[in-house]
Amino acid sequence: MRRKLAAGNWKMNGLTASLGELQSLASAHPDPLVDILVCPPATLVSAAAQCCATLPIAIGGQDCHAERAGAHTGDISAEMLKDSGACAAILGHSERREHHGETSDMVRAKARAAHAAGLIAVICMGESLAQRDAANTLDIIAAQLALSIPDTSTAENLVIAYEPIWAIGTGKVPTPAQIGEVHDFIRTRLERRFGPGVGRGVRILYGGSVKPDNADTIFRVPNVDGALVGGASLRAEDFSPIIHALSEST
Template identity: 50%
Template sequence: MVTRSIKPLVAGNWKMNGLKAELAVATEIARGYDRELKHTVDLAICPPATLLFPMTAALTGSRIATGGQDCSEQESGAFTGEVSAAMLADAGAGYAIVGHSERRTLHGETNAIVRAKAEAAQRCLLVPIVCVGETQAERAADKALAVVRKQLRGSVPDASTPATLVIAYEPVWAIGTGLTPTAADVAEMHEAIRGELGKLLGKAAAAGVRLLYGGSVKPSNAAELMNVPHVDGALVGGASLKAEDFLGIARACR
C-alpha cells in the first residue's frame, strides 16, 4: 500500500457527452461523496461547456470542483467557437484540461499551443490539467519515456507550483480502448514524469505536483492503479458518466 503525502484528485472528463438531464449524475455523485471520501480524495468533473455553469450551481456546497475540457490560449476577441479561460472561471470552473490527446491528434495542437493554453488558465487562476502520453507505435519503438519528457518540456509553464499545475499521463493507446499499461509501466512513467518536473520546476515543487493516471480507468482496475507510486489520482473518461463507477474509483484512493 502506498503511503500518500499528496491528497489524490479524481477528475471526470465527460468529453462530448451530457445534456441537462445528466446533471442528475453530478448530484448523485455529490450525494455519495461522504465525509470520509472528502477527507481522502478531491473530486472534479469537467462537463461540456454548455453544462459547466449549471453543474457548478448544482454542486454548490458539495466540495466537488468543476472544470473545462479545453480553453483558448487567447484572452478574448474574434475567435468564433473558442472558450477563454476567463469564461471558464466566470462559469465557476476551478480546472481546465489542456493538451488531451484528442486535442493533440484531432486538432493538431502542438506542445507550444498546450503550454500557451496552460498559461492562459493559470492567469485566470484555473489549475491546468496538462495531459501527456505516447501512442502505441511510440511505445512499441521504446520511445514512450522520451516522448512524454519532450511533451512536458514543451507544455509545462515556467514557475508552475503544486497549487497551479496537475499532470495527467494518458497513454493514447489506452484511452477508450479498455487496454491499460501494467502497473510496472505506469510506475516507470510516473517516476520519469516526476523526475522531469524536477528539472523543470525544481525538486521541491515537483514533489508536490499531482500526477494523475488516465486511460480506461474503471472500478475494477482502480485499486491497483491508484496504489502505484507517484500516482496521485485519476483522469477518468467514460466511467465518470456513471455515479457509482466514478465514486468507486474515488474509493480506490483510500
Template identity: 55%
Template sequence: MASEGPRPLVAGNWKMNGSVAMLKEPRLLAAMLKDVKLKADVMVCPPAILVRRVKSVLKGSKIKVGGQDCHWAASGAHTGDISAEMLKEAGCTAVIVGHSERRTNHGETDEIVNKKARAVQKAGLKAIICIGETLEERKSGKTLEVVTRQLKGSLPEGSTASDTVIAYEPVWAIGTGLTPTTAEVAEVHALIRKELSGLMGQDGAGVRILYGGSVKPSNAEELMSQPNVNGALVGGASLKAADFLGIIKVYA
C-alpha cells in the same frame, strides 16, 4: 491503499457527452459522497455549455468543476472558442489542456498546449496538462522520450504545484479498455516526477501526477497504489455516478 504524496485528485472528463437530463448523475454523486471522508479532491469536467448547470447542481458539495479546453487568449476574434477567464466566471477551478484528442483531432502542438496552460494559470486556475504516447511509439520503445518531450514542451515556465497538474494518458489506453501494466505506469510516473523536479526544483515534488486511460472501479485500486500516482483522469467511467464513485472510494 493509495500511494503517498500530494493530496490526490480524481477528475472526470465527460468529453463531448452530457445533457440536462444527465445532471442527475452529478447530483447523485454529490449525495453519495456527502458523508464520505475522502483523502482526495474530486472534480467533474463537463462540456462548457453545461458548466454553470453542473456547478449549480453541485452547490454545497465537495465536488469541484473544471473545463475541458480553452483558447490561449483572454478574449478576441476567436469564433467558437472559450477563454480560461470565461470558464472561471462560470465556476471552474481547473481546465484540461493538451488532451490527446485535442492534439490528434485539432493538431495541437506542445507549443499550443503550453500557451493554453499559461492562460489557465494566468486566470488563477489549475492547468491539467495531458501527455502520453501512441501505441506505435510504445511499441517502438519511445514512450519515455515522447513523455519527456511533451512535458518539457507543454509545461509553462514558472509553473508551480498550486497551479499545475500533470495527467499521463497513454493514447492507446484511452477508451479502449486496455491499460499499461502497473510496472509500466510506475516507470512513466517516476520519470515525470524526476523531470518535474529538474524543471521546478523542490516544487516538483508537490505536483499531482494523474493516470488516465481506461480507469474503472475494477482496476482503480491497483493503479492508484503505484508510486507517484496521485489520482486519476477518468473518461467514460465518470459519466455514471455509481462507476465514478467506485473509483473515488479508493481514497475513502
C-alpha cells in the same frame, strides 16, 4: 502530502439531466478524503458549478483558448471558464492534439492563459502504441513535459495526467510497472526543472481505461496521485467505486 485527485472528463457527453449524476456522486461522498473534479462539456459548466456550489465537487472545463478575448468564433477563454464557476481546465488531451492539431507549444500557451485566469491546468500527455512499441515512450514524455508546461507552473496550479493514447477508451491498460516507470520519470523531471518543492507537490494522474475493477491496482503504484477518468465518470455508480478505491489508497 499531495492530496489525491479523482478527475472526470465527460468529453462530448451530457445534457442538463446529467447534472443529477453530480448530486448522486456527492451523496455517495459527502466528506471525501480525496479531491473530486468533474469536467462536463462547456454548455454545462455554469449549471454544474451552481449545482456543486455547496457540494464537495469542483467543476472544470475541457479546453480553453490561449487568448483572453477576441475574434475566435466557437472558442472559450480561460477567463470565461473562471467566470462560469470552473476552477480547472483539461489541456492537451490526446484527442485535442490529434483531432485539432494541437501542438505542445499551443498547449503551453493555453496553460499560461489558464494560470493567468486563476485556473488549474490539467495537462495531458502520452505516447501512441507505435511509439511504445519502438521504446520511445520516455523520449515522447520528456518532449511533452518540456514544451507543454509553462514556467508559471506551481504545485497548486498544475496537474499532470499521463494518458497513453493506446489505452484511452480501448480497455487496454499498461502494467503497473509501465505506469510506474512513466510516473517516476515525470516526477524526476518536474523536480529537476522546478525544484523539490514544486516537483514533489504537483499531482500526477493516470488516465486510460480506468475502471472500478482495475482502479485499486493502478492506485497502488507509487507516484500515482489519482486518475483522469473518461467514460466511467459519466455515471455516479461507475465513478464512485473509483473514488472509493482512491480514498482507500491514501
